[in-house]
Amino acid sequence: MQLNSIKKALVTGASSGIGETFARELASRKVDLVLVARSRDQLDRLASELQGQHGIQVQVIAKDLTEPDATPVVFDAVAGGGETVDLLINNAGFGDYGPFETRSLDKQMQMVQLNIGVLVGLTYRFLSAMKPRNRGAIVNVSSIAAYQPLPYLSVYSASKAFVLNFTEALWAENQDSGVRILALCPGPTESNFFDAAEFPASFRGAGNSLTPAEEVVKDTLAALEKDFSTLVTGGLSNQIIVNLPRLLPRDTIVGLVEKQFRPN
Template identity: 40%
Template sequence: MYHYVGKTALITGASSGIGEVFARALAKRGMNLILVARTESKLRALAQELGSQYRVNVEVLSIDLGNPGAAQSVRQTTRDAGWRVDLLVNNAGFSTLGAFETIPPELEQQCVMVNIAALLDLTHAYIPDMLEQGEGAIINMASVLSFVGGGRQATYAATKAFVFSLSQALWSDYRKRGIRVFALCPGPVATGFFEVMGADAKLNFMGLMDKPERVVKVGLKAFEKGKPYKLVGWFTKATALSTRILPRTLMSRVVHFMTVFIYKPNGKRR
């Protein structure tokens, strides 16, 4: 089990989608929150709502994790304010989309900065504190694409493979030192992420779209049991299993075909 009451969670990408659902779920469990995202107005509205509803302390940090040094700034702010972080939820992330040569390189760099560099820097920043405290926990948002290269989402899929691999290594390194590390691996989730890409209707039709509330509920249940990761949804489980049975080249072709059929490339960051 994991005891939430009175502890503090820092959640990135907390202004919407899965990050917002994490904030609601953890506040309901009695955790104080530090909400991190780019849109301050959304964060403050959510902070006021959750603080009033669940009688927990909710702090807000408006910052773009795609900027160099952003993670260090978050760490310095929490240190200066005396905020202890018991649970780090690395949820912030976004995807580029389209044929690789058509995507602006600077947008790909932003994807890497948010999905990998910021997650890595925040993890480095808070693990020493957790070791000193004698306990701590980290939840990293991975993906079904952690297991197979995503056609027309090459960089995003690569970042999620990094997140999953890192999470498993840290779980092994720290599980006997008081720190839980957990990777949550959903498939497509109805958060607006796929609506921007013009894919939500097709994914719903194919029965692949999951609800963020279910993803977080299933994820937290597995996290509480001390599991290293959780595959959410039949599509994610089937994909992960297929990579053990079928040639990776075949799986990459299948994912490429599905992506071309489902998505409308736009190359925009949400």
């Protein structure tokens, strides 16, 4: 699938970070957009800017995706009007830092719903619409956290492991369907992830240790065009991180990670 054949893309979590950067990059390529996030004000401002700069159409869906009806509401808002989506980017998600039993259970359950439930629901609906057309693409945003358990980010890393395995399986199922499916696994990236996850300031790292979101997005679109099943972004250090579990016992890996992430 050539990226120049993409006419409309839907991006969840589009109001900031990687999602906003996907929206900006796709708009620069003259792709019409459907932007989904909770904040209508932020989405409206972004939509107005992109429409003015690039002459594209932008549909805004302000929806809290942790709500039970989120998936059908988003799909029906697009498909109900007879519109088709060529590219789905399931980017919405969040983490939560700290010992599991000390964190809000409601927040952990919302994380499972958003990071897994909504992603599966939207993938199901849009994949079902893409396959009869023999064209389309889906990017599911996972993380390098998918490759090993992360103490103090236990639900987050488990949810991203689900996304990685789920997406790679769908990639294999759809090799002859005309639909491309990619698991994006970024490392630490310029976004509001650390703030939203309530990391202590000492864990957030210097700015130069974070991969620019623009680099992640451009690498992702290039990998999608090459029909990769998985992309790990962020350079050699992240490649080492995701491959270490192949070389060391799991107890050793998770013990080392626990020391690294242990609260001060």
